[in-house]
Amino acid sequence: MTQTLPPKAAAERAPAAGRDRYLDLLRALALFRVVLYHLFGWAWLTVLFPSMGVMFALAGSLMARSLSRPALSVIRGRLRRLLPPLWVFGAVLLPLMLVAGWNPAKDPDLGGTTGLVKLLDYLVPLGAPPYPEHLGSASGLLDPTWADDAAGPLWYLRAYLWFVVASPLLLWAFRRAPWPTLLAPLALTAVVGTGVVTIPGETGDAVTDFAVYGGCWVLGFAHQEGVLKEVPRYVAVSCAAFLMAAGLWWASGHRGPDGWDLNDIPLAQALWSFGAVVILLQYAPSWRELPGRLRRWDGLVTLANNRAVTIYLWHNLLITATVPILDQAYKLPFLRSDAAASALDATNALWMFVLVWPLIAAAVLAFGWIEDLAARRRPRLWPNGKGRRAPA
DSSP: OOOOOOHHHHHHHSOOSSOOHHHHHHHHHHHHHHHHHHHHOOTTHHHHOOHHHHHHHHHHHHHHHHTTSOHHHHHHHHHHHHHHHHHHHHHHHHHHHHHTTOOGGGOGGGTGGGGGGGGGGGTSOSSOOOOOSOOSOTTSSSOTTHHHHHHGGGHHHHHHHHHHHHHHHHHHHHHHSHHHHHHHHHHHHHHHTTTSSOOOHHHHHHHHHHHHHHHHHHHHHHHHHTHHHHSOHHHHHHHHHHHHHHHHHHHHHSOBTTBTOGGGOHHHHHHHHHHHHHHHHHTOOOOSSOOGGGGGGHHHHHHHHHTHHHHHHHHHHHHHHHHHHHHHHTTSGGGOSHHHHHHHHHTHHHHHHHHHHHHHHHHHHHHTHHHHHHTTOOOOSOOSSTTOOOOO
């Protein structure tokens, strides 16, 4: 049975306008978890908090809210906010890869000379921007996989772009048939994410990502339109728990090279992320400010939301940059003994964690203001909300 939601009725049931600090907190936590995952590589983090599902759901909610305006202007505005930070990142990363010896025209993975067209994805990420899987040597300044580490997360921008472009049609379908539209991505994942149908190459990756996180994106619609709140909480949580259990059951029999890493198991990722997002949104309070002890983190939460694109783009390259910095520590006089070197080896990941945050802060200062220009705001170096006038 389907349910049609007229735009006027949907607008009346939507949450009130203004910043929702609960959603801001979720986005900040998602970014923090992404950094932790790329730093430590712990597979259990994908189960603890499904960051990508949360980020797509929040983006879907904002997109549904924006589509009260003409669709073309909304899409243009979203792309305007996304592309300039990507252009600056590409302007740094591409020369580094070329200087390190990458020749896109001779890269067999790009298809030779004709594959140079794929470099245009650094301008508009219709596909994931290309990069070499190995670059340099094991004896070089950086690990041979540094380019893969730096550019690998850019798949998110491709998925985000296609979700933005598809949102007017998805929202139209959701308002006329909420439940089929909401559940269709899970059904598609069961087809393309399990090997029933295999789509090779970049197209297959794009379709799989769209299917895996499409349910979360549409859940953002459901949250914004007020549909999710109409479902009795015990029903929503019970169904979500069932889907999450099904996801873990599927993962138990289809573990990838990193075990329980849900990023390698599309159907498990889709089910677990969908269920977790349902619970997080079903219990969502409407905070205009962070309550109680959470208030001490208000500045960091605000900064993370104002610089989300910058943090996501640069964090993995900066994690890689901590390695040669730590290598210099072995040259310090008090660390030249075998015992000291062994202690540093044992705590290497911890020191990478310590180092990466000042590097991310430096990237926010150096490049974050581009997000303000892209949004047609006055450039700010450190927009953590401090010094704002209190609301009337």
